[in-house]
Amino acid sequence: MSATEALRQGRPGEVDPYKLGRGRAPVPGHGGGGRDYATGHGEGGPASKRVIVGYGFWIFLLSDIVMFSAFFAAHAVLQTATAGGPTGRELFNPTHVAIETAALLASSFTCGLSAVATEARSQAWTQFFLLVTGLLGLVFLSLEAREFADMVARGAGPQRSAFLSSFFAVVGLHGCHVTAGELWLGTMMAQVFVKGFRPNIMRRLVCFNLFWHALDIIWVALFTIVYLIGEGR
Amino acid sequence: MTPGDDDLDHNADDVAPGFMDAVDHTPREGIQGYLIGFGLAILLTLASFYVAGTRFIWGPGIPVMLVMLAVAQIGVHLVFFLHLTTAPDNTNNVLALAFGVLIVALVVGGSVWIMAHLDENMMPMGQMRGM
Numbered sequence: 001m002s003a004t005e006a007l008r009q010g011r012p013g014e015v016d017p018y019k020l021g022r023g024r025a026p027v028p029g030h031g032g033g034g035r036d037y038a039t040g041h042g043e044g045g046p047a048s049k050r051v052i053v054g055y056g057f058w059i060f061l062l063s064d065i066v067m068f069s070a071f072f073a074a075h076a077v078l079q080t081a082t083a084g085g086p087t088g089r090e091l092f093n094p095t096h097v098a099i100e101t102a103a104l105l106a107s108s109f110t111c112g113l114s115a116v117a118t119e120a121r122s123q124a125w126t127q128f129f130l131l132v133t134g135l136l137g138l139v140f141l142s143l144e145a146r147e148f149a150d151m152v153a154r155g156a157g158p159q160r161s162a163f164l165s166s167f168f169a170v171v172g173l174h175g176c177h178v179t180a181g182e183l184w185l186g187t188m189m190a191q192v193f194v195k196g197f198r199p200n201i202m203r204r205l206v207c208f209n210l211f212w213h214a215l216d217i218i219w220v221a222l223f224t225i226v227y228l229i230g231e232g233r
Numbered sequence: 234m235t236p237g238d239d240d241l242d243h244n245a246d247d248v249a250p251g252f253m254d255a256v257d258h259t260p261r262e263g264i265q266g267y268l269i270g271f272g273l274a275i276l277l278t279l280a281s282f283y284v285a286g287t288r289f290i291w292g293p294g295i296p297v298m299l300v301m302l303a304v305a306q307i308g309v310h311l312v313f314f315l316h317l318t319t320a321p322d323n324t325n326n327v328l329a330l331a332f333g334v335l336i337v338a339l340v341v342g343g344s345v346w347i348m349a350h351l352d353e354n355m356m357p358m359g360q361m362r363g364m
Contacts, residue, residue: 062333073344
């Protein structure tokens with residue numbers, strides 16, 4: 001008998017000597033949540049594995065956002081340090097940015113639909129929406145790569161000015177994250193296909209969903225601060 | 234993978250960010266939620282791009298307006314895509330987010346504030362070259 005099985009079988013009649021909250025407290029009024037399931041704030045004993053995994057990944061995402069905030073701060077400070085080189089107004093193309101934004105927002109939406117399909121345990125729809133998400137991500141990445149190549153070709157590479165260094169750093173960092181997300185997405189499609197909706201695969205899918213939505217949140221900050229406000233300078 | 238793992242994975246009232254199954258959702262309801270979020274996000278994005286190019290608003294007010302729209306859109310994403318709510322079982326997630334927002338505000342706001350003041354107090358470039 002494995003440890004988890006023992007826990008499962010031992011649970012119903014179990015009296016918690018440490019009054020962690022699962023079941024009724026031995027002495028009324030001495031601790032114990034009185035409920036037999038976790039509520040998310042201490043009652044009912046330790047949280048389930050998928051809650052812990054989701055929460056841990058949430059903490060990672062927040063730390064990632066804190067790292068991005070340093071790049072954003074650098075860019076905000078250096079936005080006007082063009083060293084006589086091209087400014088944002090000369091370099092940025094609003095239509096181009098709008099298409100990039102649309103692609104990423106739509107991919108976030110289809111990623112959410114894939115989560116709905118996963119909840120319904122539909123292999124075909126999950127694969128379909130993950131594929132659409134990946135393709136929209138690739139559209140975004142190729143547009144960004146072309147934008148970078150164009151700028152470098154016009155002599156506005158990262159070495160031109162502090163403004164451009166910080167621009168390539170923050171936008172490139174986001175692009176790296178999307179690239180990593182694409183690799184993860186491909187891995188998840190293969191795992192769902194081979195292994196099906198096992199609990200550990202489901203947990204990974206939830207983490208992937210969180211990651212992809214977080215990328216879109218960062219892009220919202222990015223197109224606002226770097227492109228739209230930067231264009232007005 | 235232990236046999237009991239699946240069982241331990243389901244706890245009635247507990248949620249982590251990204252989960253939709255805290256309450257029993259039908260696929261239709263799930264899709265509806267994402268559609269509402271998607272619609273709101275599109276509206277806010279369009280508003281941002283419109284405001285950036287408009288002369289309808291007083292010039293220096295535009296960045297303020299853009300930041301406001303961005304914050305609103307991030308809120309929409311958090312609620313409809315990441316399923317963050319104010320429900321008591323979501324307290325941990327919201328508190329972690331609040332701490333993240335605090336750090337981001339300190340880093341970005343602090344940097345901009347300090348650097349603007351340094352910039353103001355700096356000797357003009359021409360004068361420095363003459364020294």
